[in-house]
Amino acid sequence: MSSSTPVVQARDLCRRFGRRWAVARVDLDVQPGERLLIIGANGSGKSTLLNMLATLLPITRGSLRLFGRDPVQDRAEVRRRLAIVRHAHGMYEDLSARDNLSVRASLLGRRIDIPRLLEQVRLEDRGDPIRAYSAGMRKRLQLAMLQFEAPDLAMLDEPFSALDPAGCADVEGMIRALPGAVIIVSHQVERAGKLCDRAILMEQGLMRWSGPASQAWEAWRAVQRDDVRTGGGPAGATAAGGAP
Amino acid sequence: MSEVEVPAPLPRPAQPGLGSVLVGVFGGVLAVIRKDLLVEWRARAQVVALLGFAVVVLLLFSFAVGPDSMALARHAGGYLWLALLLSSTLLLARSMQNEVESGALEGLLLVPVPAASIFYGKALANTVLLVLVALVALPVDLAITGAAIVSPGVAVAVVVLGAAGVAAPGTFYAALTARVAGRQLLLPLLLFPLIVPALLGAVKATTLAMTGDPMGQVPSWLTLLLAFDLIYWSLCGLLFEKVVEA
Numbered sequence: 001m002s003s004s005t006p007v008v009q010a011r012d013l014c015r016r017f018g019r020r021w022a023v024a025r026v027d028l029d030v031q032p033g034e035r036l037l038i039i040g041a042n043g044s045g046k047s048t049l050l051n052m053l054a055t056l057l058p059i060t061r062g063s064l065r066l067f068g069r070d071p072v073q074d075r076a077e078v079r080r081r082l083a084i085v086r087h088a089h090g091m092y093e094d095l096s097a098r099d100n101l102s103v104r105a106s107l108l109g110r111r112i113d114i115p116r117l118l119e120q121v122r123l124e125d126r127g128d129p130i131r132a133y134s135a136g137m138r139k140r141l142q143l144a145m146l147q148f149e150a151p152d153l154a155m156l157d158e159p160f161s162a163l164d165p166a167g168c169a170d171v172e173g174m175i176r177a178l179p180g181a182v183i184i185v186s187h188q189v190e191r192a193g194k195l196c197d198r199a200i201l202m203e204q205g206l207m208r209w210s211g212p213a214s215q216a217w218e219a220w221r222a223v224q225r226d227d228v229r230t231g232g233g234p235a236g237a238t239a240a241g242g243a244p
Numbered sequence: 245m246s247e248v249e250v251p252a253p254l255p256r257p258a259q260p261g262l263g264s265v266l267v268g269v270f271g272g273v274l275a276v277i278r279k280d281l282l283v284e285w286r287a288r289a290q291v292v293a294l295l296g297f298a299v300v301v302l303l304l305f306s307f308a309v310g311p312d313s314m315a316l317a318r319h320a321g322g323y324l325w326l327a328l329l330l331s332s333t334l335l336l337a338r339s340m341q342n343e344v345e346s347g348a349l350e351g352l353l354l355v356p357v358p359a360a361s362i363f364y365g366k367a368l369a370n371t372v373l374l375v376l377v378a379l380v381a382l383p384v385d386l387a388i389t390g391a392a393i394v395s396p397g398v399a400v401a402v403v404v405l406g407a408a409g410v411a412a413p414g415t416f417y418a419a420l421t422a423r424v425a426g427r428q429l430l431l432p433l434l435l436f437p438l439i440v441p442a443l444l445g446a447v448k449a450t451t452l453a454m455t456g457d458p459m460g461q462v463p464s465w466l467t468l469l470l471a472f473d474l475i476y477w478s479l480c481g482l483l484f485e486k487v488v489e490a
Binding site: 054055056058076079080082083084086087088090091092093094096099103104106107108129 | 271287
């Protein structure tokens with residue numbers, strides 16, 4: 001990839017569910033190695049946006065290029081280079097951590113040092129199905145998989161949810177260690193903001209603000225006070241409930 | 245609205261040869277079969293429950309028909325396939341539920357494996373499990389009805405082809421209904437009418453394997469079964485991507 005090629009280049013990105021626009025008119029660039037934080041209230045379209053960027057949700061309107069490629073035409077090539085950690089952990093409940101890693105490796109067609117990876121996430125002694133794991137253990141396993149895959153674009157939806165402070169510290173360290181571009185969706189603005197360079201604020205499907213991650217919390221509070229009016233968002237944007 | 249800039253795309257990798265494409269496709273199929281069978285092995289209590297369900301269905305048929313040993317033996321093939329069919333809806337629904345309940349399907353779609361490989365892997369794993377159910381149900385069926393297998397080779401061929409004829413459309417419809425409300429009802433509602441021709445062939449051929457084939461009809465029924473298997477497997481393989489990516 002040329003160093004100038006954005007990892008994500010979205011223009012006028014829209015997604016409609018029935019009559020409701022969940023995401024409308026989002027313009028977004030993410031550069032290689034950049035860390036982007038997406039914040040916003042519940043139902044503001046953050047996860048929908050992330051799923052579109054992960055090619056798991058077709059876009060209704062607009063254009064999206066990932067690694068300079070069309071994610072529909074070059075789907076396999078694009079998907080090979082990205083990974084997502086979502087609310088749903090994406091693993092098999094009846095399998096152990098070791099089994100899940102082994103399955104993932106065989107699907108990816110790659111070799112994996114499972115004992116070392118399990119040791120890194122302190123799950124080497126757990127041979128039971130992950131159905132019995134705590135939220136923190138599942139999250140550590142998800143991030144271990146992400147580290148193994150080492151994607152050019154990693155996306156994480158609420159990586160700190162349901163974690164205790166020690167678990168959050170673990171996850172922070174693992175996110176820092178990710179090699180490529182990272183997009184984080186989180187309500188924990190201050191904690192996630194420390195890991196990111198830039199942030200965007202979503203509100204009712206629209207991108208309302210974009211700026212340094214260190215200013216994300218103030219921007220959100222300002223928007224909540226209704227002091228900010230589409231500073232970084234698309235001009236003339238309408239509410240997400242209507243046509244964009 | 246800023247104009248869309250189209251940056252220089254990644255250099256397109258060299259076009260893979262047919263050999264490497266086939267290796268990728270078959271590697272994906274094998275990885276999915278291995279995964280599905282591993283999941284079933286780790287949750288084998290559920291497989292045992294499924295086998296028990298098939299046996300209970302056979303017992304219920306025998307109770308319903310009563311002590312008429314001639315009638316029981318005459319319809320032994322039909323009882324077997326109805327028991328397998330009813331068991332298959334539980335097996336197939338669970339196979340796809342394993343993927344959906346924790347978002348594993350999305351993870352599966354993001355690995356560089358064609359959707360067709362995912363389908364064929366899952367359908368083959370389901371075929372193996374259905375054959376396993378048949379291997380348990382068949383002796384029970386014979387014991388209950390008093391029938392006997394006179395052509396073991398034909399019986400094996402029918403079980404394999406019949407299980408494949410249920411597994412392919414079953415896997416497809418399980419994927420189609422996995423994320424909708426009322427999927428437990430929808431799956432048999434969609435599946436059963438579709439597989440009537442294969443079911444008919446399987447029942448007839450099984451009955452002939454039990455009673456003998458003086459008129460030489462077995463090849464015709466097996467050909468019918470094979471033909472429908474080929475249709476199911478090719479069409480469902482082609483359409484699977486549309487279903488899971490929707």
